[in-house]
Amino acid sequence: MSIRPAIGGENEMKAKIHVTLKQGVLDPQGKAVENALSALGFGGVSGVRQGKYIELELGETDPEKAQSQVEEMCRKLLANTVIEDYAIDIAEG
């Protein structure tokens, strides 16, 4: 939780980002987790895909600006768009 006072009465933003391997890109770790789940007796589990979850707080108070800022972060660093997709959820922090 931010202790900085919100500017103009608006709240700062929090971004929740999921980075996952693109469909079609093999995910050997996901496959290993799937096999381990079956070995534990969890039947009928399929399509396990492993990814990353990143959350961050933004000084930005405008949701649209926050969204575009985080998209740029994903393209430049947080995801490797050759192999990964990303999904961004912006909420008031």
Add this chain to the structure above:
Amino acid sequence: MKASVIVFPGSNCDRDVQVALGQSLRRQPDMVWHGEAEIPETDLIVVPGGFSYGDYLRSGAMAAQSPVMRDVVVKAKKGVPVLGICNGFQVLTECGLLPGALMRNAGLKFVCKDVHLSVEETESVFTGGYEKGQVIRIPIAHHDGNYYADDETLDRLEGDGLVAFSYCASDGGPADGSRNGANPNGSARDIAGILSDTRTVLGMMPHPERLSDPALGGNDGRVLFDHLVAALG
């Protein structure tokens, strides 16, 4: 000729490269710290293996954003040859100098062993010392060496002669995916190393610097460094 070796926090093959390249050069390459914004004038840049920045986020992702890499990209675009070995290959894909990405090994294990490579392309300052189709033995040591690119990129790399090395059986036969164990990491089309469109950037997962002295068990890697020195003067 002047050569530079980039050193990141977590690099661990920088000294091996310094020694292997130094014996071909007959002088010491410059060691350039990751925080430097500019590399002193150089005829060759080597991005060595290791675990730069602890492999945080993705192998090579943080190193690709370091100040020194901005200058590596600038110099590479001016035509200065750049060799990326292992983690160096990962860094070069992360900063866009080479296409594709290096993913977790298909077998999920860190693999450290000698492998056989077929030299696919000899038209470059890196590979000109080998014969086309020559089988060489070079060690690998990585967890994320599974080369991935989309089919279009793979077709282009193969069509344009930009695959420098591919994993093969000891008799030079195709590795044929992972089935006979000759492809150690599941790399697409058995790719072990690729060249940029200009052929002035090479990224490879195997470590030529680790077999550059008969006392260490072989000399197949030295050919690469000797030829670089011969070609770049």
